[in-house]
Amino acid sequence: MTEQKQEAREQWNYEELSEVLEEVKKEGYDKVALQGPDGIKDELITYADKLRNEGIEPVMIGASTFGACGIADEKAERMGAEALIHVGHTRFLHPEGADMDDFNVYYLPYREDREIMPTLREHYEEIEEETVGLVGVTQYMDRAEEAREFLEEKGYEVVEGKTGLRTTEPGQVLGCDAGAAHNIAEKVDAFVFLGSGHFHPSQVSETGEKVYVVDPYEEHIWVEPANSLDDETRAEHARVIKHKDKKKWGIVTSSKKGQNYRRAVQIAKEKLEKHGKDVYVFVEDRIFEPDYKGYGIDVYVNCACPRMTKDWQDLAFVSPDALSVLDEVEIEHE
Ligand code: SF4
Structure with a gap:
């Protein structure tokens, strides 16, 4: 710097x-x-x-x-x-x-001092669609207005993102909340995202639209394809199917205030019990795989940060949504 x-x-x-x-x-x-x-x-x-x-x-x-x-x-x-x-x-x-x-x-x-507008100015012509939604992470949202003005000058129609379920800034996206994009998805043909990495853009791609990521680190605009989380979802479904006959299931939530989802825990618990599972609910501040070894439980449902990594090494970690697969398979308890 x-x-x-x-x-x-x-x-x-x-x-x-x-x-x-x-x-x-x-x-x-x-x-x-x-x-x-x-x-x-x-x-x-x-x-x-x-x-x-x-x-x-x-x-x-x-x-x-x-x-x-x-x-x-x-x-x-x-x-x-x-x-x-x-x-x-x-x-x-x-x-x-x-x-x-x-x-x-x-x-x-925190607003990132790294400049983002030069990347947008230099590469905006790569944005093919005429009507775009403008979203991004907090670190760059202080420049959203400037980005919108620039794109409009260049002939794009720009729809500003709204706030999501968990957010307070218009257009702001969290790893667990792309509501800002979902709320305007029907009005746009693509999204322009201010920020970097795949973590947040992949959430926006769940709207079914492609996402142009104005990346100040890479200093270019790259595309996150529509629905890029589909592979992750398929992998989770496969994990649930692999463990469908296990009798003991764990549910994990966090003691962090904003990651403590008791209603989600209850819903997941009821669903598993409906399928004859013995369910154990765990709570901890930060969720690390080694803490969950030794209980004789091989599969855990994540009711904490929804974007926590699912690729545990030895145990299976799945989202509550993936449990829907249990309704479609035959279960024979081991
Ligand atoms: S719950 Fe997870 S994705 Fe959402 S803000 Fe917290 S750390 Fe980020």
Whole structure:
């Protein structure tokens, strides 16, 4: 990162932080916790220093976070903090309606300093469709308006994404929520996605439309084909069929507030019991395969982060949706 960019990034984050600091000071908090994802841990230390300079004692949350689904309110409270500054993500709305607001959480969404507009300007002609939906990840959504204006200047009709079930920014996509795209899918012929990697675009592709990924890391626009998760879905169905005769099944959910899906657990449990299974419900903060070995259970249903990796090495890990396969096969318990 150039010195100039580093300065710009610090300036931006400091401006946002200053607003949060003002709020925190106004409330008269003495102790405030700080939490954020990998990649900006050094900045969290800077933020802690800034809190200390204001006479507020910082508490650092050790584990990094993948989303605001994992706000560390309980850990903060246990350490006597009166508020938590969650850096990196926007507020997460719980799809089952759990109260995410019962602790004082201040969100400081992270905007990536990496430039994305030069990639769009240089490669936009590769976008073949005339009517496109504009979506992306939080890190680049501060440039969505600029991208929309540019594409419209070039003759595209741009439909702005709406908020999803779990999101608060229009057009914002999470690994577990492409509602922003699904909500406008009928009006568009393709999507333009601001961000990188396959994780989020593959969710958008479930709308049945192709996704043009404006990738600031690769510095070009590449295409995520429509319905690119179909292979993953087929693999999950195969795992369920492989274990259909197993009597003991586990269901895993997370103690992270935004990944704790008790209604989904109940539905999955009832479905499995209807098929004669003995069901055991597990809860843990972070879900690692080794923790689930030794129970004599070979297959687990994921009722935590829906995008958690399914490729466990020794045990089978499947989504609740994949259980529908059990309705279509004959079961003979082992
Ligand atoms: S994809 Fe998983 S980690 Fe990301 S916001 Fe959703 S639940 Fe959280």
